[in-house]
Amino acid sequence: MLDAPSPAPPPRLGSLTGRARVLHADESTLADQLPGADVLLVWDFLSHAVRRAWPGEGPRPAWVHTASAGVDHLMCPELADSDAVVTNARGVFDEPIAEYVAALVLAMAKDLPRTLDLQRERTWLHRESRRITGTRACVVGSGPIGRAIARTLKALGIAPALVGRAPRTGVHGPEDLNRLLARADWVVCAAPLTDDTRGMFDVRRFGVMQPSAHFINVGRGQLVVEDDLAAALSKRWIAGAALDVFEREPLPADSPLWTAPGLIVSPHMSGDTVGWRDELGAQFVTLYGQWEEGRPLANVVDKKRGYVPGH
Amino acid sequence: MLDAPSPAPPPRLGSLTGRARVLHADESTLADQLPGADVLLVWDFLSHAVRRAWPGEGPRPAWVHTASAGVDHLMCPELADSDAVVTNARGVFDEPIAEYVAALVLAMAKDLPRTLDLQRERTWLHRESRRITGTRACVVGSGPIGRAIARTLKALGIAPALVGRAPRTGVHGPEDLNRLLARADWVVCAAPLTDDTRGMFDVRRFGVMQPSAHFINVGRGQLVVEDDLAAALSKRWIAGAALDVFEREPLPADSPLWTAPGLIVSPHMSGDTVGWRDELGAQFVTLYGQWEEGRPLANVVDKKRGYVPGH
Numbered sequence: 297m298l299d300a301p302s303p304a305p306p307p308r309l310g311s312l313t314g315r316a317r318v319l320h321a322d323e324s325t326l327a328d329q330l331p332g333a334d335v336l337l338v339w340d341f342l343s344h345a346v347r348r349a350w351p352g353e354g355p356r357p358a359w360v361h362t363a364s365a366g367v368d369h370l371m372c373p374e375l376a377d378s379d380a381v382v383t384n385a386r387g388v389f390d391e392p393i394a395e396y397v398a399a400l401v402l403a404m405a406k407d408l409p410r411t412l413d414l415q416r417e418r419t420w421l422h423r424e425s426r427r428i429t430g431t432r433a434c435v436v437g438s439g440p441i442g443r444a445i446a447r448t449l450k451a452l453g454i455a456p457a458l459v460g461r462a463p464r465t466g467v468h469g470p471e472d473l474n475r476l477l478a479r480a481d482w483v484v485c486a487a488p489l490t491d492d493t494r495g496m497f498d499v500r501r502f503g504v505m506q507p508s509a510h511f512i513n514v515g516r517g518q519l520v521v522e523d524d525l526a527a528a529l530s531k532r533w534i535a536g537a538a539l540d541v542f543e544r545e546p547l548p549a550d551s552p553l554w555t556a557p558g559l560i561v562s563p564h565m566s567g568d569t570v571g572w573r574d575e576l577g578a579q580f581v582t583l584y585g586q587w588e589e590g591r592p593l594a595n596v597v598d599k600k601r602g603y604v605p606g607h
Numbered sequence: 608m609l610d611a612p613s614p615a616p617p618p619r620l621g622s623l624t625g626r627a628r629v630l631h632a633d634e635s636t637l638a639d640q641l642p643g644a645d646v647l648l649v650w651d652f653l654s655h656a657v658r659r660a661w662p663g664e665g666p667r668p669a670w671v672h673t674a675s676a677g678v679d680h681l682m683c684p685e686l687a688d689s690d691a692v693v694t695n696a697r698g699v700f701d702e703p704i705a706e707y708v709a710a711l712v713l714a715m716a717k718d719l720p721r722t723l724d725l726q727r728e729r730t731w732l733h734r735e736s737r738r739i740t741g742t743r744a745c746v747v748g749s750g751p752i753g754r755a756i757a758r759t760l761k762a763l764g765i766a767p768a769l770v771g772r773a774p775r776t777g778v779h780g781p782e783d784l785n786r787l788l789a790r791a792d793w794v795v796c797a798a799p800l801t802d803d804t805r806g807m808f809d810v811r812r813f814g815v816m817q818p819s820a821h822f823i824n825v826g827r828g829q830l831v832v833e834d835d836l837a838a839a840l841s842k843r844w845i846a847g848a849a850l851d852v853f854e855r856e857p858l859p860a861d862s863p864l865w866t867a868p869g870l871i872v873s874p875h876m877s878g879d880t881v882g883w884r885d886e887l888g889a890q891f892v893t894l895y896g897q898w899e900e901g902r903p904l905a906n907v908v909d910k911k912r913g914y915v916p917g918h
Contacts, residue, residue: 395739398763399713406710412720415872418865420857422874424881428706451762452709546731554729561726563733570735 298333307577389567429453437486489516502528609644618888700878701755707877740764748797800827813839
């Protein structure tokens with residue numbers, strides 16, 4: 297079993313002692329170690345090492361697990377076409393990300409960034425802020441993360457609409473997207489990154505939103521055309537935005553996004569609450585038990601679609 | 608009828624045209640105008656003009672309404688001992704303040720102020736943040752504002768305990784306060800300012816809180832001994848705090864609170880959402896209708912206690 301690549305602290309896999317031989321690989325050693333592994337645990341969701349090493353020579357692991365919700369960083373045609381089973385960390389991030397989105401929505405409604413700016417200037421400036429009760433959200437992405445976001449916003453009195461790949465009960469299809477964007481106070485992107493969704497938030501999407509709308513991305517950076525968002529903010533097409541994910545991570549120090557007007561930049565941390573690494577490790581150990589016993593694995597990703605289908 | 612004192616824009620009382628003669632007074636004219644008024648509407652909740660003018664010579668209005676939840680700024684022994692009926696803006700601020708408290712709780716849990724600091728420095732620094740689900744809040748003040756805060760926090764998965772002047776169903780009495788403070792992750796002060804509550808959050812209260820606890824005051828500044836809070840933050844007795852109200856408002860530019868470690872300072876705005884002035888005006892007009900018809904007024908304050916009793 298191979299745990300790769302690991303610049304971050306490796307997970308606690310102590311309970312696999314005697315059950316698996318655990319090797320650690322990094323970007324430089326993964327290609328050599330891949331042929332000898334039955335199972336590959338992908339721990340660093342920022343690395344593209346798997347996508348680079350997988351097409352090489354020799355046998356390949358039969359099972360690949362990624363300690364992340366998205367699989368975009370490891371997927372390549374050779375892996376997608378192979379017999380390897382891919383699983384993800386479905387479930388671990390749902391509620392933490394929903395809380396994070398609620399924090400951003402409330403901070404924007406209550407003008408908290410400006411309050412903190414004024415505090416730094418020792419300036420007392422009373423303003424009116426916005427109610428969130430009675431406002432509308434459009435949550436794009438109808439997987440467990442999007443659904444958790446919708447539940448949490450609803451508990452706060454916000455009316456959420458979910459948009460997914462296809463319409464089903466409680467979920468709108470893509471044909472409703474523009475209509476929902478045009479009436480949303482909050483647009484939240486929690487979609488998986490696939491060929492269908494790449495760059496979906498572009499000048500046309502920002503163009504249909506209300507001038508009072510706020511946009512939040514907790515999915516993947518490539519879902520958003522960053523230049524289009526920066527332009528929409530500069531031109532006041534929308535009132536504000538928050539990005540937790542970016543085309544390039546870490547966001548380069550010279551990126552204009554750091555200072556885009558009305559934009560909150562956070563370092564891909566929306567789902568990472570105290571104990572998250574332990575939880576990811578424990579989830580993998582549970583799946584490993586299913587694997588050992590030859591039972592069907594949970595959280596199996598549809599490799600063509602790029603996410604766990606259903607529900 | 609007298610609307611006083613009015614540095615802020617006066618309320619929309621157009622529907623009283625033909626029903627009342629409306630005069631406006633400010634700090635300098637109130638004492639002279641008071642004897643001629645049947646009704647006094649107190650619009651500026653920061654002014655102490657009423658407390659100063661009321662003890663003077665001549666007849667006094669039979670009804671005083673304040674467009675605020677607290678009555679501490681207008682109450683004086685002469686008013687308390689008089690036959691004048693005092694009413695307040697009970698109800699207008701409950702839900703807005705509850706949303707504001709939720710915004711502060713989530714911002715603190717998700718380390719948002721630090722995220723904004725790092726953004727200004729163009730620094731990408733991933734951190735773990737805290738879940739709010741499963742944490743505990745102690746809400747001090749069991750009136751409609753405190754109860755709205757408890758409801759909203761509960762909707763977010765936080766377990767709230769309410770503390771009031773006396774124990775009743777769903778409300779703890781003061782004898783439980785220290786025990787509840789010692790186990791709370793979030794301590795929220797939404798109590799009225801009375802002789803019993805003045806300075807209640809002092810070195811002894813901060814001393815029993817957990818080092819991981821956060822304190823929020825949306826009541827009145829005088830409920831907190833500000834020096835004790837600043838010391839508790841400096842010594843890391845508690846992890847953070849947010850004050851929306853202060854002993855002196857506006858907070859003086861040289862106050863050490865502006866830069867106290869882990870403290871969020873906001874300018875008494877927690878309940879003031881877009882449209883709040885219209886809503887306060889409309890509430891007064893409704894009460895005026897009751898007054899005209901000789902019906903019992905709603906929102907009558909117990910002048911000795913300093914708030915609307917019951918419920």
